Amino acid sequence: MGMMDKWVESLDYQFHISDSCVRSKSPWSTCNQCVKCCHVEAITLGNHLPIIDAEKCVECGNCMAVCPIQAVEGIFPKRTIVRNQLVAGEAFVPTVNELLVFHAKGITSILFHSKVLQETWKHHVQETNRILVQLGKSPLLTQIGISPIEKNESVSRRDLFSLWGKEGKSLIKQVTPAQWRFNHANLDVARYYPDYQFFDIVVEQEKCTLCRACEALCPKKCYTIGDDSFEVSAHSCSDCKLCVDVCPEKAITIRPHVSKAVSKKHEMYSNTCVVCKDSFQTLSKLDNKCPICTKRKAGYLKSKA
Ligand code: SF4
Ligand code: SF4
Incomplete structure (x- = not known):
């Protein structure tokens, strides 16, 4: 098998939810962000765990982008990028997380075909720009015009495979520039903004009994309980709320809050x-x-x- 065949084959793995899903970690987890974001109701909860119905899924990729733990793997959604510009599709609207990642990877503007923006697009761009301004970054610009690309340059994974046989290597090269390929691991927004935090974590000192449940289960390692201090670092917190769900004293609150990343140290007595x-x-x-x-x-x- 040649290099190109191996590369193409690597794209065709079945999408699924990995066991890093916080619902696999604890029966107390209430995370349902993937279920809530799916507009075709292709994700449901069965036996406490999310399940993707492949027949209903339209591969928009939104569940990958909203999952706080990047547990949704294997979807290869349609996105069209031309020279640092995201071309707005008719069908799928990227999430705020995804737009933040695109911005960090060099996207400076979004090209729309029509002056009348879909409400969801408008809301996601406004929210992304609100956060970018808080991060001290330039906002995403919006432009109206005709996409400079031809139809074949934006294809889904299914199209890709049906066309692979007909048109071969040249097509593969033009449709999926490596730096823009979707990969669940690349959607961890905190990785792209190392100096900032997107959420604030508050531990109520009077309620906390130092049981260490949060420290043991936080998938982003935000809690460190040492011999004489309890350190909370919110930089990599992605709002999975597992700590909130498992804390037996209900001592933890997470709220959206963009600021410079800081660690809070609570003294232990x-x-x-x-x-x-x-x-x-x-x-x-x-x-x-x-x-x-x-x-x-x-x-x-x-x-x-
Ligand atoms: S959003 Fe991610 S962590 Fe939350 S239930 Fe879905 S797959 Fe699990
Ligand atoms: S601090 Fe809590 S909400 Fe944030 S990533 Fe860790 S477990 Fe999830």
């Missing part, structure tokens, strides 16, 4: 419990009851004696 006399760690200096005794009914130790 070693206190002695006034009830059981054991020492315990806490984020609240004045906390005088360990989490176990706090949860026990008052008088528990007395009644057992």
Whole structure:
């Protein structure tokens, strides 16, 4: 098998949701971003996990772009890029995440065929530009005109394979410039904006019992609990909300917030419990009851004696 055949074959893997999906990590996960974004209802939840119905899927790629963990793999959606310009298609509107990634990869404008923009397009471009301004970047420009490309230069994966037999290597080269090929791993927005964070993580010190559930499960490693401090770093947070879902004390809040990336360090204290006399760690200096005794009914130790 030649190099070109191997490359083409590598494009034809079946799309699926990998076990990095946060729903595979915990039965408490409530993430359903892929389900919500799919406009043809091709993704449903079965047995707690998302399932893609290949018959309904139109390969728009939006689920890949919204999945906070990049767990949707294998879709090869239609996007047309000509000389640093994204050509707006009729059928599919890229998500804000995807437009942010395009901008980071050098796209400066979007070419529309009509002056009347679809509401979703308008909203996504406005939202992307609002974020780009907060990041200190130049916004995406919009232009109205005729696409300079011919029909054959924008093809879906299915078209690609049917045409492969007829037109061979030259077609493959022109339709999929390597730097624009969709790859789920390339849709992690944080990777492209290393100095910024897109979400704010708030841990309520009075509620947190340092159980470490967030640290153990956060797929982006935003939490580090050491010997004397609890560090929260929101740079790579992608709002999967797994920490919120698994925190037994409901001590965590995530909210959209674009700012320079900062780490918050919460000091940890070693206190002695006034009830059981054991020492315990806490984020609240004045906390005088360990989490176990706090949860026990008052008088528990007395009644057992
Ligand atoms: S958006 Fe991603 S992480 Fe969330 S349920 Fe869908 S596949 Fe899982
Ligand atoms: S901090 Fe929470 S919401 Fe953010 S990536 Fe980690 S688990 Fe997901």
